[in-house]
Structure formats: structure tokens, C-alpha cells
Amino acid sequence: MSKKHAGEGPHGFLLLDKPAGLTSHDVVARVRYHLNTRKVGHAGTLDPAATGLLLLGVGYGTKLLTYAVGLDKTYEATIRLGHATVTDDAEGEQVGQAAPENELRAILDEYSSLEKAIADLTGDIAQVPSAVSAIKVNGVRSYARVRGGESVELAARPIRVDRFEIREARMTEGFLDVDCVVDCSSGTYIRALARDLGAALGVGGHLTALRRTRVGGFTVEAAQLIPERDAPRAAEDPSAALTLTPLGKAALSFLPLHAVSESEATALRHGQWIEASQASDPEAFPAAAIVPPTGELVAIVEPAPKKGLLKSASVIPRPPRTPLASPSPRATTRR
Template identity: 50%
Template sequence: MSGILLVDKPGGMTSHDVVARARRALGTRKIGHAGTLDPMATGLLVLGVDGATRLLTFIVGLDKTYEATIRLGVSTDSDDADGQVTATTDAAHMTSEQIRAAIAPLTGRISQVPSTVSAIKVGGRRAYDLARAGEEVELKAREVTVSRFDVLAERTSTGSVTGMTTVDLDVVVDCSSGTYIRALARDLGASLGVGGHLTALRRTRIGPFDVAGAASIDDLASALVESPADVASAVLGRLDVTADEARDLRHGKRLTGAGERIPGKTAAAVDPDGTLVGIVERRGADLKSAMNMPEEHAP
């Protein structure tokens, strides 16, 4: 059962809720995930099962793709629809050209202050716990990369009571790990002078893994668990090793002069039986194991 399980998380559940469901469905306590999704968000959650939880550290930092809806004209204290409205501004004057011009500085390598209601730890406590307790939270800006921030659709709506117009943008974002889409919504609204927040968020990709191949929350017991060898090879590249080389790696020995056999710094070492031996890394001209899989997953 050791491997990686892709799950399409529904809205209204925490990532921990999904892990708990998977533990019951698969009959094991050893399950972790690579990258939290807020309860409001839907989409791809990558779970590691049993020994493959070791691979999550190589997955969590991969680039991601999100589909989202940003509402301009309304700000909230959480930068998404789960928060309390803090300000409203009529956005009727907004043009498509203005919006696209404001998006441009939010692409590429940017400095971003995460949302106050985030899972980042401040003094050992989660920022969202501090915010909900009424404490002031100041998070430091961090460098992230937004390689794509495209508007797919644009809609306007005028409130029957307030008479104020909001603009909804359906967007797709390709970004580095650690990017907050809520913060992009907030910063876009701020740069346009009308405020903004996120009303919908769906993660569709993490590295080579796509939500199209994910199981629903109700089908976890029968879902396909991808093998550690296939997953590690997809993420890091594959190095086929002989049985003797596999034994040496498991015993902590180097593969002398084998560094040129991998194009990058690391790779997944796979034995003749198709079993993942572990992750190897270059050490000069040699290869050395950076992480071995547990012995129970070895032949």
C-alpha cells in the first residue's frame, strides 16, 4: 500500500479531515500530505501512504497551478470569502485594461506578504490562531514567483440594496510553492484602489501531478496508489541500478564514478524489480544515497 495517493478535496473540509478519511479507508495511521488547502478551497491534495511519506518533502516544494475567482470592490479580514467584510468600494469604473495593467507587477519574481489568516508560524503559533484570538499579526514579506496570472473571464454585478458594483475575475495562476493566491487577490484590489478578496480557489496541479488523476473523497478505499518508484521518478528523474548497486546504496556505500549517470543533482534509484531503493545525490563524481526507503519496501 506504500505510495502516493492523489485526492480531489471537496470544499468545506480541512486537509486534516481528508487525511483522517484516508487513514480509515486504507487502514493505516501513517499518512501525510504535501501542501495544505484551506477549507474553502477544492482540488489536488497529494497524500503519502506508509513509507512513501518520506517522498512528501520532495513534492511540497513543487510549482503549482490554481484556478480562482477574485472579487474586486470588497475587502475581508482573511482576504477570502470566509472572512468578515472590512471595506466596500464601487468598482464600476474598472476597465479590463486597468485590471491587466495592475496584474503585470504581480507576475514574475515578486515580494509578497502572506495573508494574516495563514498557517505560517509566528513565535511557535499559527498566524490564523493569533489573528482569531485578536492579537496583532505581522508577517514578513517573502520572495515568490508567479509565472502565469491570466484572466479567463470577467463579470460585473450590482447590489440591489447597496447599488455598488463589484467585478469578478476568473483567473489561472502558475506559481512557486509558498505563493498565497489570497494575497494576490488582496494586492490586486489594493493596487486598483477598490480592494479585493478570493471567492473561489481550486488547485489543479502540483508539479507533474494533475487533479484529473485524483480520486474523490468517497472513493479512497478503491483509489489507485501510485508506486514510490513511479512518483519519485516523475519528480526527480530515474536512475536504474543493478541489484549489487541497490545493495550498496542501502548499506550506505557510494557508487564510485556514477555521478555522470544523472543529469541533475538528485534522482530516484530504482532496482531491477522496479522497487524504489531511495534518492541518490551527486557527491563529486560519485553518487550517494540521500534517503533510503524503509527495508520493508525493499525486495
């Protein structure tokens, strides 16, 4: 098999609806196989039990992941009040005794105590991440230490919860289940919110279901399904190929636009600085340098050390002009 030309292959962003049971790495592996490329990465891990929106960068799209990973998010979750677990979710062993059913019914009947506890977990707060997070402790993932039998205490981190809204609260099998929706900053652990809500009410709590429905301006309604393991590759069946969002369109979903001319595009791709009157405005950068009207993404630009100039923070090379099979409309249909 001959080596691919540098830059050859698909480039873009993928919005996928991850099912339960797959890790984020599993999804990346399937997409690599499906599109026959090694250059695939994701912006924000979802636990195997969680479902919902997973953003992937393909080819030069991986250069945008750094800017997408910090986007705010929306989750739909179910929190079970009545006992805590080691992992803050349903997969972990129970910690302590379960709360009496009458105590949980009292919380449901009063309701104001539940609303107050949720209000206290809304806004700018300090959150101690779940011990089974991917945060490294002395070079080792925290979840690996917990699963190895160690006790891990992580430092609190500032997060922002813009919305923590109850959709439904009900008694289920002697426990109080709370369906809710959460709008939050990147770095927020929903399982930690479940843990802290249970602790605040004195009954313990853990997460039983989680679905990510939004990342920045991307929503799960626009996501595609992940190819099955035995599905043909895109080149073998173009009608079933995944549809990639073009780099320019994807970048403008989370970065401001900085229009450039063809000559400026060439300069940026050669590492040269370009003039820009607004280069001193920190709110305008980093920005997506795009050539109108084609929408071609040239680079991510930021202010250069010299006033009034911009430089490339990340260059997007021009892919070789290799004709690629276009997927049929069926590829975008959710099945």
C-alpha cells in the same frame, strides 16, 4: 490484534480531489482509516473552502513528500473586487467601505487598468503572505493569532507567478468578480494575490473561490474522490479501494532517474556509497535510484562528500512480500 510487520501495508502516492468543507488533516484521517495505516501525510495544505488536487504519501510514500512539497502549482480562482476582508477571503469580516459600483464598472470598461495591475503581480515578485496563513510567529501559527484578535504583519517573501490570466470578468451583485488561472511557485498565497490586486486598483479585493488543478506534473484529472466517512475500509471492499501510484513512478514525476543495479541497491539500503560518474553534476540530484526494469524505488540519492560517489538521502526499504488485494478498475473511475 497482532502488530504489523515493519513495512507491512500499502506504500505509494495518492492523488485526491478534495471537496470544500474538509481540512487537509480531515482527508489524511479518512485515508488512514480507509487503508488501515497511520503512515499518511500530505504535500501542501488546502484551506477547507478550497477544492482540488491534494497529494498524499502512504507508507514509504511519506519519504517522498519532502521532495514534492516544493513543486509549482496551478490554481483556478475567483477574485472579488470591491472590498477587502480581514482574512483576504470571503470568510473574513469586511475591512473599510465597499467601493462604489460605478468605480468598479469603470475598471471593467477600461480593462487596461485591470490588466496592468495583474501584469505587475506576475513574474518574480515579493509577496507578503496572508495573515491567516500557517506561518509561525514566535512559535504560534499566524492564523491563530489573527483569530485571537491580534494584528499580524508578516515579512515579504520572494515568489514567482508564471501566469496570472483573466478568464472572465463580470459585475456580480454590485462587485467586480474576476475568474482567473494562476501558475505559481510553491509558497504563493492566492488570497494574497487577490488582496494585492484589489489594493493596486484602490478598490479592495478578496478571494471567493479556489481550486488547485496541478501540482508539478500531477493533475486533478487523474485524482480520485475521497472515501465517504461511512465507506468500508479497503480490506473490507477491495473493489472500492483507492488506487496508489507506485513509489518509483511517483518519484520520477518530480525527480530525475538514476538507474542502479541490484548490488548497488543493496549497498544503498545498507548505508553504503556507490560510484557515479555524474555525481558532481548538481542539476542531476537529488535523484530517484531505481532498479530497471522492475521500477523499484531504492532510495533518493545525492552526492557524497567524496567526489564521484553517491549516498542515500532517504532509503526506501523493501516491503515484505505480502500479497495485497488489487482494486478493480472501478476504483479509478471518478464518480
